[in-house]
Amino acid sequence: MNMLNNILAPVDFSAASHTALLQAARLASLSGAKLHVLHVVESDSVAVMAGLRDGNVDHHAQEVVEEARSVIPHWLEGCKLPGGYETNVVAGKPLHVILEQVDSLHADLLVAGFTGKHGFIWGAGSVSARLARKAPIPTLLVRAEQPQTFQRIVACVDFSDASREVIRQARQLAAQDGAHVDFLHVWREPWVVLPRGSIFADAEPPAIIFTEKERLAYMENLRHQLHELVREEAPGIMHAEVLREAMSHGAGILDHARESRADLVVIGGTGNTSLRHMLLGSTAEQILAHSTCSLLVIKTPGG
Structure with missing residues (x-):
């Protein structure tokens, strides 16, 4: 990862967040970035606990924060964290606290477990x-x-502005x-209409029928665009340039990731689509919901 100064790793003491912390530590060591380990005590859970006891939310929040602070050093044992790392425990709503920490720390990379304490199959x-x-x-x-370490990476290229950064x-x-x-x-x-049940369910089939020759020419143009982008941005690594036809971009990515036994998918947070408001959104949301491997979401201005 290029130009990393601060990496934020929120942890919830789950197995996934432990692995994410190890990955964050590895990336921090490789880049020389400072590692910030954050645990958020869920304020809603504290409020429920306080309601069952004496109703003093602030008192119980401080108790839980202090307990978490005492647990973290033991949980971090054997993690081989880079020198100069920092830990912090804060009470609040996890999403809000993490995003506030991203801003206040000027973090360049956020590394978290794919699933949390409760876990999911995918x-x-x-x-x-x-x-x-x-x-x-x-x-x-x-x-x-x-x-x-990552062994097989799938980098999703849709020729949008984000694609170059995904490739890099x-x-x-x-x-x-x-x-x-x-x-x-x-x-x-491009002449295939979306299936019924989509927001364009009433669309009529196109009147123009493309020939096989035109279809092959279209594919060759895609192949050329992909090759030129990769040639410019990704020299000197083991790679393949893959075109895959699918009715759904998300399904095509997920199928390829499973078939290739990928351990990481890299995707842009915005994409080349006329349904721009749906992206992260459509393709990325589908991958978030169904991916069986790690995921790196690259953000670009407007992402």
């Missing part, structure tokens, strides 16, 4: 998913079973980990 936990949507900086969501970040991770990258462009014939 898909991001609620706080993690909201961080991926709302954080203004690159956000890495790490699976509990994720090994320390994937290349840098691959270079430092010795990983293989599939630079993936999922495409759908």
